[in-house]
Amino acid sequence: MNKYNLNNSFKAVVIGGSAGSFQGMVKILSQLPKGFPLPIIMCLHRLKHVRNGFVEALSIKSVVQVTEPHDKENIKKGGVYLAPANYHMSVELGHYFALSTEEMVNNSRPAIDITLSTCGFVYKEKLIGILLSGANRDGAQGMRAIHEKGGLTIVQEPTECMIDTMPKAALAATKIDHVLRVDQIVEFFKELDKQYR
Amino acid sequence: MQDIDIADLKRISELIHQKYNYDFRNYAMSSFKRRVLRIMELKKLTVDTLLKKLTDTPVFINEFLDELTVNVTEMFRDPSFWRVMREEIIPAIMLNHKQFKIWHAGCSSGEEVLTMCIMLKEMGILQDVTLIATDLDVNILERAKTATYPIKNMELNEKNYIRFQGSASSLKDYYREENGNAIFNRELFANVSFRKHDLVLGEIFNKFDLVLCRNVMIYFNQSLQNEVLKKFHESLFKYGYLAIGSKESLIWCDYANRFIVVNNEEKIYKKIKD
Numbered sequence A: 001m002n003k004y005n006l007n008n009s010f011k012a013v014v015i016g017g018s019a020g021s022f023q024g025m026v027k028i029l030s031q032l033p034k035g036f037p038l039p040i041i042m043c044l045h046r047l048k049h050v051r052n053g054f055v056e057a058l059s060i061k062s063v064v065q066v067t068e069p070h071d072k073e074n075i076k077k078g079g080v081y082l083a084p085a086n087y088h089m090s091v092e093l094g095h096y097f098a099l100s101t102e103e104m105v106n107n108s109r110p111a112i113d114i115t116l117s118t119c120g121f122v123y124k125e126k127l128i129g130i131l132l133s134g135a136n137r138d139g140a141q142g143m144r145a146i147h148e149k150g151g152l153t154i155v156q157e158p159t160e161c162m163i164d165t166m167p168k169a170a171l172a173a174t175k176i177d178h179v180l181r182v183d184q185i186v187e188f189f190k191e192l193d194k195q196y197r
Numbered sequence B: 001m002q003d004i005d006i007a008d009l010k011r012i013s014e015l016i017h018q019k020y021n022y023d024f025r026n027y028a029m030s031s032f033k034r035r036v037l038r039i040m041e042l043k044k045l046t047v048d049t050l051l052k053k054l055t056d057t058p059v060f061i062n063e064f065l066d067e068l069t070v071n072v073t074e075m076f077r078d079p080s081f082w083r084v085m086r087e088e089i090i091p092a093i094m095l096n097h098k099q100f101k102i103w104h105a106g107c108s109s110g111e112e113v114l115t116m117c118i119m120l121k122e123m124g125i126l127q128d129v130t131l132i133a134t135d136l137d138v139n140i141l142e143r144a145k146t147a148t149y150p151i152k153n154m155e156l157n158e159k160n161y162i163r164f165q166g167s168a169s170s171l172k173d174y175y176r177e178e179n180g181n182a183i184f185n186r187e188l189f190a191n192v193s194f195r196k197h198d199l200v201l202g203e204i205f206n207k208f209d210l211v212l213c214r215n216v217m218i219y220f221n222q223s224l225q226n227e228v229l230k231k232f233h234e235s236l237f238k239y240g241y242l243a244i245g246s247k248e249s250l251i252w253c254d255y256a257n258r259f260i261v262v263n264n265e266e267k268i269y270k271k272i273k274d
Ligand SMILES: C[S@@+](CC[C@H](N)C(=O)[O-])C[C@H]1O[C@@H](n2cnc3c(N)ncnc32)[C@H](O)[C@@H]1O
Pocket: A101, B069, B070, B071, B072, B073, B074, B077, B105, B106, B107, B108, B109, B112, B134, B135, B136, B137, B140, B197, B198, B199, B200, B201, B213, B214, B215, B216, B219, B245
């Protein structure tokens, strides 16, 4: 069975989230199949001037180590990356990260739109974009960019979200391939993992 | 929002290079692209009209550079960095030199230099230090010289200062409020000279005991970072210090082995080899 009609052509997963996404993110990371083969690139809104603690909190239950990349750090298969506080995080064509302190976008730095759309530009149809719970519209344009480049788009089921503004904004902005609960996203990752075994 | 492809971005950076002698050809592509798109949107230009404007209107270049560069900065950015400066780095420099020189490369609107001056003043040594603050962007340098910031920025600056644990009860001790601005005491800048300098094409112009270049090289690609690090190496006295942004790294640069890491968390390095 292959419920989500997946294959092994994907090269990366990018995930955005804001208010109410932390628990879901922890759940996804804690149930990630061991040795999951794709890089997971996360941009989550966070307190701007608290540099430490967030990675640790995400990593505690996670089966993988979450890291905040340095500027120009190469993206590795199976790496799990989190946009650092107070920096926008882009992905460049050579498959490495670039950080920047540009003005806030959608009142946010890191802005989910920036991470999502640069991933879309680089990975095109080989990208899976996921948007979780959140209280603003950041991420909607990024999801649209991913869809326009041929990538697969998923949002968290709005009725399950603590705050559904973000997934709803994405649903209004572009075609979303799957609307899933967190436990279904967990299942999705397991199925995706199987395609690479 | 319009899009722009890489070939057009290259046409723009080639034109600027040939006509105005600024070299953005090795800037990181993703942010360079966003900056150019932002200018096109702000000025209601297309790629063609932008190229034409850059060709026909030489006075446009300063405004263009001001918008192209990312000038976002804050006082006491990363308070823990400034605590390490105060408690370890500056005292280490002072062990050997009563008077010393600091270079702020890519100083933007001056918050970082002002931070340094306030810290040195609180340490009682401001009069012993010569500071040079440089940037490529002449418009932002003019703003930096005024030591004037919108009052709305002060909330964040003040928060950082509290976490830095400065010796004054508030940054208010250093500025007066006027027309929605915080105007800092100009005496803090008595030993600072602001100069235009381009890290990419500019010459080495002095030797320093401490160089700060934070959140500037993130706009460069790796090969340019590599070149610029060589310039910092040459601009430092042996055993001088280099500080970069908290999320930058030098490990892949050719000259990395001429430095040792003094503080990995705060990204402070020391030159140990010529
Ligand atoms: C984000 S600001 C950094 C301000 C401050 N150092 C900080 O960390 O908050 C980056 C600055 O680097 C300057 N810059 C960019 N390219 C440069 C170059 N080639 N030479 C000198 N300055 C440059 C920009 O004009 C901008 O003011």
